[in-house]
Amino acid sequence: MTDIADLLERNADFAAGEFAAGPAPTMAPWGRLMVVGCVDPRVDPERVLGLERGEAVVIRNAGGRLTPAALRDMAVLDRVGARANMASGPGGPFNLVILHHTHCGLSLLDPHDDAVAAYFETPLDGVDASALGDPFTSVRADVEIARQSIRRPGHLVSGLVYDVVTGRVEVVVPAAAVPVG
DSSP, X not given: OOOHHHHHHHHHHHIIIIIHHSOOOOSSOTTOEEEEEXXXXXXXXXXXXXXXXXXXXXXXXXXXXXXXXXXXXXXHHHHHHHHHTGGGSXXXXXXXXXXXXXXXXXXXXXXXXXXXXXXXXXXXXXXXXXGGGOHHHHHHHHHHHHHHHOOSTTOEEEEEEEOTTTOOEEEEEEEEEOOOO
């Protein structure tokens, strides 16, 4: 079991090495990138996508899904990012990447509609548990939710699926700008 002493030792190495080697990132990511991904330890978005420190904001939750809670987090982070950029000029659009993956543990909730409804904050009759086992269907659904929920035009939204067996990422929904209106 990893314990606090291990974590503190690793942090000391980080602080003396990688952290000390470069400039501290700004509060708003320099890559204007936000990734929503799963908490599954096999799917670390920073490693899977080769992200550099300070390049992206990464939100992780069960399934990497655009739940109402994730949408609220995104809205708050968008406001924080806009305010953080006020000193250096107006913030531009973000590139939102929704990253789902194969063999997701969330699919184990398939027969438990009540748990799925609670997670997505929706009535039982609004539950489509079948999408839990198909990351291609779920990422398309979440991209559509993002495009309907994001209020600022110009943001890009795309949907990717990571294969936990091959390590490869597939573009399921290519990046497209959120429409005006």
